[in-house]
Amino acid sequence: MYYMNWNNLYTIVLLCSLLLVSCTNEEYAEKREQVEEGLPATVSLSLNAVQMDKIQTRSGEALANDGKVFDLMIFLIKGDAAECVYFKNGLGNESASTNITFSVESTNDVQLYALANVEGGSYRLDKEDGSFSVEELKAINTKSALMDITATLNGELISYMDGYVLMSGYLASSGTDNDASVISITPGKNVITDKKIYLRRVSSAVTFSIKAGENVTFTPKTWQIKNVPYTTNLFEKENDATGQYFDMEQAEPVPNSKKFTFYMSENRKSSSAQSLKYDDRPGFAPTGSSYLVLTGEYDGPASYNSSGEVASAKVHANVTYYIYLGYIDKNVNNFETKRNKKYEYNITVTDVNKIIQEVVEEDYYNYQTGDGDVYYTDGSGQQIESLDSHNCSFDIVVDRNDLKEGIEYGFSVKTPKTGYQWQDDKTKENGSSIDIDWVRFVKKSKLEDNVAYPGDDATNKLTVKEFVDDIKSAINNENSDFFDESGKAYFRVFVLEYYYGDDDWKEGINGQNREMKIIMNTQTGHGSSVTDAKYYFSQKPIQSIYDVDKVDAAWGIEWVNESKRLPYYTTITDNDICNFNKPSQAGPRDQYDGRANMIQELGTMVGQKGGWENDDISKYAYAACMSRNRDENGDGDINENEIKWYLPASNQYNDIWMGTEGIDQEAWLYPYSKIKYEKVHFASNTWNRNIFWSEEGASISGFGNKNRVPDGMVEIRCARNLGKTYGKITSGPESEIPDLINSRENKNYRLIEVINLNKKSFRNKQVRNELGKHFEDEENNKLYKAFLVQKKAVDANRFLVEVNKKADNNESPCDTKNGWRLPNQREYTMFADRYDISGTYITRTLYSFGLLSNGPGSKSYNANGYMYNGGHMGLSGPNGTDYPANIRCVRDIDQSEYSRFGF
Template identity: 25%
Template structure:
């Protein structure tokens, strides 16, 4: 998986020239009257701070030095909160020529460790020149916290006011990547990472390169998802401190510019005894040079009709504005990297050559598959059909896999291949039926010993005997390929006769193929069957697992890129979760399917006389089991699902039951057992949590993916049914009651608004979406009452919600002690995310105020803020976390309304759907419908460590 960073071929790469001064350029300041001017151009990128935030001067520390560098003045000015321009008047400064005016802005904040005390200790200009500041965490977002500095020389004339301008520049670099494709090529992004981010920066500009030792002065960011784009653009952006670094070795000025540019990602190669090579350090780039890695899948078809699918990783070293030997990222600059993906030809060249020298695009790595058919599936159990024509089978072909645990071809003995099995279809006269066959149970797969018993010359003979007697089992992939090859050998030996083979009159063999859900109870690479605590962290939110059938496999010399030609490439998405799989703590979790059903259904199609209970707000599995298993566990799979198509029968083709088909009859007895209910309908709080953590999911797994607000398409029904509508049938005396479920639903277009289905319309007329989820790390035979650990821990004593179990992608990228900037619920800058932990103020504030008034009083620098100093109005996700974790009573929610800072993204100009609120006693979390009719207050919050 490597990247080509040039203008032609595989991945064409265009680097938009660094837009000098677009990140701030013209400022003014003075001595007797010191004027600071801070201007920036329009912000050209999303997912980073706004113009206003980049320009904000919250405070400044002003120095004046004599020509010899001695300090004559230093003072801190706080509470400025100016947007781009500020003026300060300073008196009683000794006159003279060659004075040095220096300003450091935005100190005592949370991103960098620069404080007033540090600057008070500066006694001479050389000390300030040598001063550095360190980031307090691994931040690549900034909010409104931009450390800035600037200097100028001035002659101060006595007895007059001397105007002096100081140009302030941010110490940060702003970077955006835009990924596009050639016509006919589809790129599905996964995630991206910034590698070797400097953690330390010089406060004033310096010409010195490679200023900091490698060691602990650099970090790698976590992997982040691409932005949620309403236009379908594949883009992301971030900030890093200035990084000035020299080359390790200069790239020779030979060949084309594209060839020279490709060498920026070239690595040293160490030959191995087996003819392969091992990648080492970058040959030309210094180890301190910052680079970006991003992943995704490339798909297109070629002239022969074959489908090309490639899982790719691209590496791009930053810089190259001033030639291929430039690895600098300069402060106060904005760089745009436009990457165009044309094909994966360069990866193929590298693999097919098998030689170290044949690596035309060193920054491109990939697993490239050419297949007659690429089949994409979700993380749950699935059933489909595979057809093998005699012309597809060759004795040289085999199979290969790529999973979180194993990678390689059959002769490399990968262990993780038992997640797919095959059962032959029945024959209708001389051709195979298109109907699926039944799953035989998890233990219904042949062992190798069962197919190689004495009396049969080949496993095919034993298999055919079992088929004829109706005692056939299912084949694993190793057995399948062996059987297919033997069928083809006999076919050729018999001059095309199908007798003694499995081929039908069309020269085909048809199998029902059973794909297991992307879940592991034990590590398949371990010989022990011992359950490994936290094993789920190794296979969630990963790249798809892939099985290529009837294939050949080739490796690049460094073994990091491959090329496969196959009949079928079966690809299964991983379970998506918002839980933090990087956490050292061992805990259980839950996750969601990756590709939602885009059809809508009535919640139920029939009434019931049985007033069952499934009202848990958190435990969707218990709700679902109670919902499906009304007759004490005597239900049959055939009652609900037609096994010949594996679709719901019409009477049960409703949201209430749709998750059933994601499961499987694991013991093959036809009866639905509790431990066979692994995929279940999410509870109402689980639906809310899918919104809380949606930034941790692949874009296709998110609940709402539209670019406009469609009120009648937004309802997700949960398994939480707190109310049932009832009616009497058959008269007053002899009649009985029938019930209709009235489940809690989530308005996905609003993020986390919840209410009853009847709030969205009549029960019989409303059609809804559904979402199936699965427990992680919970034993499959666990009782239904066992629920996964929560990713949000609420301490009622300290009123603190801690989110160390929440994935970093769903955590705000910066901590703040200030009010959040104006934003909406779909903000891409991080303002509608929680910090790692936040505390809830014990009392309410701003009581009896409208939402608009509270917004006006929660602006930076507001003279009459709603929340006490150091506290702020919660964003929508924080309010949703409070709503789902705090008790729903008058103590927690005493006001008529409790507002969030977030506005509604789809509110039209002048519209009345303005923001979000929780009603008194936690009655409902909803979208405000009027501008000023609702009055309430705020449960203020505070970021804490």
């Protein structure tokens, strides 16, 4: 096999930092003289969590609790005998160090070993028939039994939800000591000042930062870590624990910051191969070595053309890179990830030469480091079109002078119907059809001529096969009138929406781009291709927040707002108040059915002649989504069954926020996440002209002053129903699209089961304590698969900042011993939008651009965190705007617990 070299694709810089806290030498000296044993004694000492740098987790989760000790267990070891002499939970320590005192009997030649955060939910401590409870741990009576314990993840976890980071350690003179100190405990008080219990995390944090080289545009798309160990030793040993590995189930989107972090247990692999170069690492990686799969889109220079000749050229490439962890101190044989470390990999993408060489130069490499499809973009007459998922159209020019001798007059497509593999009429199986009907060509006399879509059944539109055949015939016929006097022919290209009909609606949803290349020269091999094409079209799939495998109908959205920012109806007429030039039937109130609202609002204007793209009405936000629809029967009207794309209702925007991690990051409503603060407000078609504030995630307001709608201009994001397009619009649609949730209630609780949301938007671990400190765009603000909401508030007249600071130390107004906690922003929005819009309630979620954040764009807005207030989610600020509010608690729940709460 032939694969690309990494050297020109990125540079890795690895930083392993281990910060140690030194001990203070005071009066206490190591007491090794023999003492009378068995007399009452107390021991006072300090413990210290050996620190890593504060970092951001995979979705930006702030490590506010990293290094905190919430529960602590200490064993006194004498020979092989062990005794638990101290256990305390609910510590919630604010600092990295803490002083503790416990009672024992005087004794000689002993060691002190410790465990911390054993009650956390990320790891279980293994025993033969299950896992240790706290009481079973306290009963361990030999050192060997304690040292042999392994810890296994409770699921495929790469982050901490509750901040409980499992740690182990021992009393020592410094954090670098390889073994516990041996001491004697005298009768009476023992104050140890020259030693501490140093705790180390059983896992490490691995951070990747991605950037592009000079003259290169690289957009990282997804990342996925593979070969992550499930099991690790509780205490560090010479060899790793024996166990299985897992791969992340789904690739995660790379954040806008192009930086992400994950946690993993130690995985110390090394290769014994001799004379390895860095390029050889993938081929000689030991079994079970952890590696990252990074995908992205590359635009920039290449040093070879599609024939393998040395030549400057520009390319567009969809690429996949495989990056093995390790390479510490530039040791090519090193594949290690150790415990209690922070690793930082800085990846620079400089070119795609090696992708090209893997195709062109045979026998160049014999291992896999990446694949991709590369398109040369700077040739004469070449045209590349990147299209959204709705109906699109554009012009192309066919120039006879660009059609060189020897060119291949063909085409190829890659769609969900072809299994996302390239297929053309030469490679398709006998009797099978090729998926080409989504692109249609209409010939024009002049480039400036305006040509409307002639209808699905019109005879004057060409398939791509007919288009190519006509060009080839004209080239071979000197008397053809196909080209004008200048040797050019003009076409309007119509690309249909990325939708295969109501019966096959799931085809391609949230999938890959569907692509077409026409009149080309292509070389392929080993999962990659290199193409010179005259025309290359790539259309993005409809994005849906639903788990489409679970539902018979859903709705989805386009990727970007091609209409740009628009006025809602008219412009602002004074400093604060916006006037509306409403259609005659305006005033729709449905918060979840944008299509019904738009039909009601447009009223008799639905059947507009001449196309919505050119009508003045489409220049306003409430009607602009009509331009995404098409006159499918060619009668000149957008009528009845042809209204498919529409402006969402207000709570549809909120639901996009609930499931945003399941759609491609390029389609997220707020495009500057983790980069900068900016007002990006979206128009809905719900009564009172509700505006969605995407920079806050789930905040909605009425259309009013300039603060709500800067310059009176708003964004839109058009939506489409999937599986159900409905019939006569005049009779009004009856929604058959399922909600994201099922819900039941009894006297005390509301049960919410999040059954139809995409898997990526779930928090995959049940939390039994207060959520760790977090912001709206982080892992802890995701939904669990089911949760309970208490109907009755547990407290009133509390302030957001005060409540959240206490929650940072697991001091909660909720009953955390039984799993109750403060709700995050998404949980309370999901509940309140549907069932209780009254009152003012505090959440656990802080604002990433607010006063309590230190990330990019922090302190850009005078606010602290999220509160639900009288019908919508919003922000609580300082001073007078941090007003007293109620507290309603929530709890993650599994089906096995339903009966306990009356369900």
